[in-house]
Amino acid sequence: MSPRPGYVLEVDRSTPPTLFWHGEGYRLERLPQGSRVVYAPEPIEPLADPVAAVRHALDHPLGDSQPLRSLLRPGMRLTIAFDDVSLPLPPMRRPDNRQLVIEQVLDLAAEAGVDDVVLIAALALHRRMTEAELRHALGDRIYDAFAPHGLLRQHDAEDPSELVHLGTTDQGEDVELSRRAAESDLLVYVNINLVAMDGGHKSVATGLASYRSLRHHHNAHTMRHSRSFMDQHRSELHSSNWRMGRLIAASGVRVFQIETTLNNDAFPEQFRFLQRREWEWSARDRAAFVASSAALARTPARLARSVLHGIAGPHRMTSVQAGEVEAVHAVTTGHVHAQQLVEVDGQSDVLTMGLPYISPYNVNSIMNPILVACLGLGYFFNLYRGRPLVREGGVLIMSHPTRKAFHPGHHPSYIDFYEEILAETTDPAEIHKWEEAFATDPWYVHLYRTGHAYHGVHPFYMWYWCAHALDHLGAVVVVGGEPSTVRRLGFRPASTLADALEIAADVVGPSPSVTHLHAPPLMIADVR
Amino acid sequence: MKALVFERAVARFAAARVAATLRGSGHGAAAGPLRMVDADQPDLPGPAWGRVRPLLAGICGSDLATVDGASSRYFEEMVSFPFVPGHEVVGTLEQPPDGSPLAAGSRVVIEPVIGCVPRGVEPPCPACAAGDTGACQHLAVGHLSPGLQIGYCADTGGGWSAAGLVAHASQLHAVPDGLSDEDAVMVEPTACAVHGALAAEVADGACVAVLGAGTLGLATVAALRRLSDPGQLLVGARYPHQRSLALELGADRAVEPDQLDRSVRRATRSLRLAGQVTAGADVVVDCVGSSASLAASLAMVRPRGRVVLVGMPGRLHVDLAPLWHRQVTLAGTYAYGLEAGGRRTFDLAFDVVAAAGLGRLVSARYPLERYAEALAHAGAAGRRGAVKIVFEPGQRPPRQVPPDERAPRTVASGAPRPAGGRSGAGGTRRSGTRKGRTP
Amino acid sequence: MTAARRDPDLGAGRQPTGRRAWSASAVTGVGRLARARLRRATRPAPFPWGAPTWPGTVARPVPSSGLGDEYDTAWARRYPVRLARAMVTDNLTRPAVHLLASPLVRGAELLDMAEAPVVIVANHTSHLDTPLLLSVLPDRIRHRTVVAAAADHFFDRRWKAHLWAGLLGAIPLERNRVSRRSVDEATALVEDGWSLLIFPEGGRSPDGWQQELHRAASLPAARTGRPVIPVHLAGTHRILPKGGTRVRRARTTVVVGAPLYPEDGEDARHLSARLETALATLAAESRTDWWTARRQAAAGTTVQDARGPDASPWRRAWALGGTPAAWTGEHDSSSAHGDGDPRRWAVRRD
Incomplete structure (x- = not known):
């Protein structure tokens, strides 16, 4: 049976309650009659033999690139950069796409006798990966061959000796890149394109860049004009990255881009009800839901977190393409759309969503309030093409406990951002004046370079990520969130979904139309 | 009677x-x-x-x-x-x-x-x-x-x-006639705060942290703002109404007490070592006087800085290694009397009460x-x-x-x-x- | 800092004042008193009840260290110690090793057939090699085996010397300089009926590839004429590599080769060369299979292959990765590779 495409359900009297994620747990909520629920397409078939597919892609590159084999020669400098721990979500079961691809790239390099090879985790301003995370992404074989010799590095955007300024684009944007990557004879970048935003020129121009370079597109103005940043043709974020990418290519950096896509089979067998339509839940699914939701509700948040972060998704590679960046990315985007696109007819007054325990920036960590805002207003709100799912001036209702809890090791600057900046303003345009101070704070820089901390400026980026949604929406309501925390974020707290809909009605008028985004699994709503 | x-x-x-x-x-x-x-x-x-x-x-x-x-x-x-x-x-x-x-x-x-x-x-x-x-x-x-x-x-x-x-x-x-009874009853505690604020010897533009925002803490904030010119006046206050009062009285930032060291660290762009803010505030005014508050004060004052005890301490149990190593001055301030300029503390206190x-x-x-x-x-x-x-x-x-x-x-x-x-x-x-x- | 430290004896005699007798200071006062008493009780007794102090004007003779290759291990071969060691090895070390390394032994029958005493030589990549090898030896050999261990590493402290001699039956072997004494000792032990376990590379390989052999390692066999059994260990490098601090579970393969008999008058240099070829052949066998290894040995490239490619560290590490037991731990074999045997994953890439 071939996988079914996405589906938009209209809620009627006989519709069972709808699953809402709620942080480290989930619950069933009854949506008002006439609401729409947008379901993601079912997982498409993965590649039967990913190893052979990778080999084929390396030998038959797209665009004007030569096969990888012929680009390798003894005595050259080869750098392999790869996506960091923020992708994919949840982390995929071993072997990870990065391992499948890089092992073959290295086999070719070994055959060709390339001695000078360095692997770089393209962190940009994210936290450094732990050994376990690197082993998970790359496999033990690569880790043990490279890490002991210092050849497995993590991009350090604060090491001036490891950065090189390549120039400025015609819009005056600085392009500053990892020196090793820029001065290599060949830079191979290995992507996992979980959503349409990932990949393309953004891989190198963002992943291996520094604050000096990133600030040109990670700001309130750009994000406000990225509608959405999941749609690269209407995204100022991408336009800026594309300008930078072309400058990088023009300055002689040779990039061999490898992009892989995944299906959206995000949860393992025992949690499959999370990605099934409620009316199709079997007795087993219902039992699993009742048992797991009750258990998670009674588990301390800390334990529930460690259980959920231990889940590895069974998603598998659905395509792999290699070669010249833009040619590769065009094909990749097609594959992402094939899995994720759902046609939705028209906007609604209210958009509801349940936010899960994980976002790109809290893998094996705590989802702090700022990341809650970013996941809801940044990521989920932007999962559209064409028009947002909610009309301008509409209301977004998200369900998440929104506890005031931070991981002090991973998110040190977030705490100060929450306590000092958000206490004064929640306007993405206004917070800009503190950005520089956070970005250059020596303690954050120290923790970013030596610990596992996100860069000092990162919480600002999270807030910029929300800029488009904050501009567009009339109000944001958080169901079941800690009221003081929710208010600090500038949102409105509600204890139940019914209350939230009442609050929404105050903003958008009585009997509003409601759409529920039944994610994860991820999808892109193609709003007509 | x-x-x-x-x-x-x-x-x-x-x-x-x-x-x-x-x-x-x-x-x-x-x-x-x-x-x-x-x-x-x-x-x-x-x-x-x-x-x-x-x-x-x-x-x-x-x-x-x-x-x-x-x-x-x-x-x-x-x-x-x-x-x-x-x-x-x-x-x-x-x-x-x-x-x-x-x-x-x-x-x-x-x-x-x-x-x-x-x-x-x-x-x-x-x-x-x-x-x-x-x-x-x-x-x-x-x-x-x-x-x-x-x-x-x-x-x-x-x-x-x-x-x-x-x-x-x-x-x-x-x-004075313009002063209400409520204002007047605040003169005595304010005099203590004035004395503490002047004992802090705040240089112009200095970073000052005040720990505790009860009567004395808030009066100290008012006195510091009016009798000296701190560049940054940060207050650690546990309760929301204390924080808003602190801001009204002239604090630049009022946070919860356990966040104060974070604010000090950020304001002074310091690193951290051994639980200490490495650079830290020029002056910390401890308006609590407990072991925990003194330890916290020592953890956020800069080397060769000054910790002023305004709150009345009792028998405290504090690790003084940072005091010794960072050469911190620990100053006690009691009551009031005559200040450096030759004015009586009470006269200054009347001014501060009226102004604030x-x-x-x-x-x-x-x-x-x-x-x-x-x-x-x-x-x-x-x-x-x-x-x-x-x-x-x-x-x-x-x-x-x-x-x-x-x-x-x-x-x-x-x-x-x-x-x-x-x-x-x-x-x-x-x-x-x-x-x-x-x- | 020392100047600031207070002398705890100073306040010891002072009684807590009556007014505060109930307070916490009284408790600490009692504690301080007790500590002072204890100190006094454990203080060395003065002369003549205790040892005399040495006059500063008289030169003190340098005592013999009794460490390194001067350490006398005879005590560790006495019956009660051997019995205790056998208990520990059989009941603790062996199960632990099997749990950690799950060794697959090829050619175990060669060990069974061997006639003690023998000299067992093996490649060396991890501290785990010794317990692993001991745990796959037949009982009759295992309980009468001494292990040659680096004198400068295992015998440099008295406690370490006691520990390794007692636990493994280690004897010190000098690897950095010529030392007649340690070789003589090993030879005497073999003549005395003890099997000898020796790692002729003279230390753990930094990257898992075979290193050049120390000739001195062949001397005991060459002098006594006892058979030498070459053994190749694969996989211990991944459990605990040189310089590693973390122990991970992995599979290991132990390949036992046919015994080499020193020919009459054969010198250690020649035996050492034969040994190197034998070990390299076993390494190839461990990577591939017995027949392929034979054919490679016939072609004469085995030793060079065993030493690894002359390339950058990553390529040496990469080339080492293809052994069957490797990297199988957490592969999801069902999906990507479609077969039940996780080992095919690694085989396929060759």
């Missing part, structure tokens, strides 16, 4: 301590050595003394510690029993001292420290001779009973009394008869959204009031209303931000 008297009674002292431990600060009043008695007016010790009938008398952190049996034994020999507590007093001058320019019936604020001059010590000690009474060396001698201040001395009476008290001519300050409108810190007024309630309210002031609780010794409680209307009279200024009895009961948390105390 009703008065509250504190007697020497070891068993009741222990009971107060137990009650305070079990039920929270301020609850020592019900069980302890504080009693309501019918008292006569104290005798005038000499011709230079006058009689003052209190209008408002504040409850200070040190009063609470005394009532709860929790004050340091250090003070044991500096008080004489039985005494009437209350040293933050604004009152009416019933009988002016001989030769005083003050008219009978005018409002006065008491400067309660009893130095050499009121004690009749001749010649006075060098500090008193200079006017710096806070550093007096003759606290327990002379013709008066021992007692470091009015409110701790058996012979003078104190503010918590309808019978009034006696004060020496040198201890009386006329209240510190009368707003007075949150509730109680008649003497309801002293147990008043002290419990003061003990839980922060939690109940209050700052300064005062007695109105002249007022009698209305008879037979329905229980739900028995809320104290609230002061209708910018101060928050007291939260009522709802959250008053229950144990208090022992930690770093108890109300600051001044003796």
